[in-house]
Amino acid sequence: MEITYLGHSCFKLKNKEGMTVIMDPFKSEMVGLPFAKEVADIVTVSHGHDDHNALENITGPVTRQDTFVIDKEGEYEIGGVEIAATKMYHDKVEGAERGKNLIVNVRMDGLNILHLGDLGHKLSEAQIEKIGSVDVLMVGVGGVTALETNEVMDLIKDIQPSYVIPMHYKVAGMTEAWSEKHTLEEFLDKNKFLVAGEPVHKIKVDEGSLPDDTQVLIMNA
Numbered sequence: 001m002e003i004t005y006l007g008h009s010c011f012k013l014k015n016k017e018g019m020t021v022i023m024d025p026f027k028s029e030m031v032g033l034p035f036a037k038e039v040a041d042i043v044t045v046s047h048g049h050d051d052h053n054a055l056e057n058i059t060g061p062v063t064r065q066d067t068f069v070i071d072k073e074g075e076y077e078i079g080g081v082e083i084a085a086t087k088m089y090h091d092k093v094e095g096a097e098r099g100k101n102l103i104v105n106v107r108m109d110g111l112n113i114l115h116l117g118d119l120g121h122k123l124s125e126a127q128i129e130k131i132g133s134v135d136v137l138m139v140g141v142g143g144v145t146a147l148e149t150n151e152v153m154d155l156i157k158d159i160q161p162s163y164v165i166p167m168h169y170k171v172a173g174m175t176e177a178w179s180e181k182h183t184l185e186e187f188l189d190k191n192k193f194l195v196a197g198e199p200v201h202k203i204k205v206d207e208g209s210l211p212d213d214t215q216v217l218i219m220n221a
Contacts (some may be wrong), residue, residue: 001109002134006201007049007221009117009168011138012040015108019079021060023104023115024052025137033221034150040126042078044104045071046117047090071072073102082107087186090145091120098145103131110207111135114161118146126190128158136211136217137161140168142181149190156193162210163217164193184218191216 004012008021008031008146011028013021030050042066045053053071061067073087084105084187087176090098098120106113114131115138123131137159140146146168147155157163171183188195196215203217 001113001206002202002204003066003109003165003219005114005165005219005221006038007035008032009115009138009140010035010166011115012038012134013106013113014106015081017080018022018063019081019108021081021083021098021108022058024117025054025057026051027054027057030175030177032173032178033171034175040067042068042070042081042083044083044106044115044117045069046083046104047099047101049118052117052213055125055168070104071102079156079174080108086127087120088117088123088127089121100124105131105134111205114138114159116140118119122147122151122157123155125135132158133221134159134161135207136163136205138164138165138167139182142169142178144180149187152187153190156214161214163196163205165217188216 002014008026009024011023020040021042023044027050028035039061076083085102088101089095090101094149101117104115113136114134117166169184170178196217199220200217
């Protein structure tokens with residue numbers, strides 16, 4: 001599987017057959033970061049905020065006749081790619097402040113990718129058990145409107161993924177709306193896991209290349 005970081009909370013996954021999944025595309029004018037038009041067979045949307053749901057940036061499919069959009073809870077199988085979208089919340093009060101949030105499991109090429117969207121609360125033991133084994137965990141580390149760093153660390157320990165990819169943090173050029181978010185450096189200052197080499201924009205991952213112990217994989221857009 002090939003993973004490409006498109007910035008903010010957006011990733012592109014491509015399997016060996018060329019099937020392409022884009023997760024949480026964002027509106028440039030809302031985030032302040034560039035987002036080039038993309039093609040995808042499947043698009044997943046964790047929730048309805050403009051930094052996660054910019055379907056207009058997806059211009060068509062790659063291998064299918066139409067792009068399949070997943071923005072509701074459920075289990076899906078599209079062209080051999082298995083996806084489970086599970087309803088969680090964007091806050092600690094069951095969505096009363098910021099609404100619902102989908103966490104999305106994508107299983108392709110024998111790997112399980114978990115994108116947490118803007119998860120705003122801890123997961124129960126039952127929820128973690130249901131998620132199962134995770135090879136790559138994509139988690140927001142910017143805090144404020146989502147999990148704070150200590151909560152992210154606890155969640156990583158509970159899920160025990162092979163790779164953790166930080167996302168949804170403050171970078172130069174973002175709009176004023178993101179001024180209170182934490183930076184990646186602030187997360188790394190408190191990180192207790194090994195960092196895997198130099199930052200990458202794109203990486204190929206397979207079952208044989210996964211580390212034995214959890215590593216933080218830094219990706220740049």
